[in-house]
Amino acid sequence: MPLLVGWAVVGSTQQYLVGGTSLLLAGLQASGSDPTFARELAGLRREAETGPVSDLGRVALLAQELADDLCRGSLRPGDAVAFARQCARGAELREFCLCPQKRPTREALRAVSEGGTLALCADYN
Numbered sequence: 374m375p376l377l378v379g380w381a382v383v384g385s386t387q388q389y390l391v392g393g394t395s396l397l398l399a400g401l402q403a404s405g406s407d408p409t410f411a412r413e414l415a416g417l418r419r420e421a422e423t424g425p426v427s428d429l430g431r432v433a434l435l436a437q438e439l440a441d442d443l444c445r446g447s448l449r450p451g452d453a454v455a456f457a458r459q460c461a462r463g464a465e466l467r468e469f470c471l472c473p474q475k476r477p478t479r480e481a482l483r484a485v486s487e488g489g490t491l492a493l494c495a496d497y498n
Contacts, residue, residue: 393469401440401463
């Protein structure tokens with residue numbers, strides 16, 4: 374019986390991570406006005422919701438890069454309100470997806486996306 378309980382906890386944790394990632398991606402998607410970014414974020418959100426939990430690291434890295442691009446795009450025309458909103462959504466995504474004990478560098482995240490293992494909370498299940 375305890376084994377079944379343990380699996381239920383792991384399943385619930387994985388659902389929490391997938392759902393939380395999806396929700397944060399939706400917030401990031403809603404923070405921008407560029408339809409190209411919106412489509413890309415919608416695709417990442419779909420991947421987070423339907424793909425294996427082990428892919429959340431790659432999805433998080435791509436989403437963070439899109440968030441950076443969104444923020445830069447808001448700075449070009451001087452849209453400070455959009456910039457602040459997008460920065461906040463990007464920070465929320467990063468805080469949720471990366472374990473607080475391990476803050477990898479951007480270079481480490483890129484290496485991970487090429488086949489390594491990201492220190493995502495999902496990896497500890």
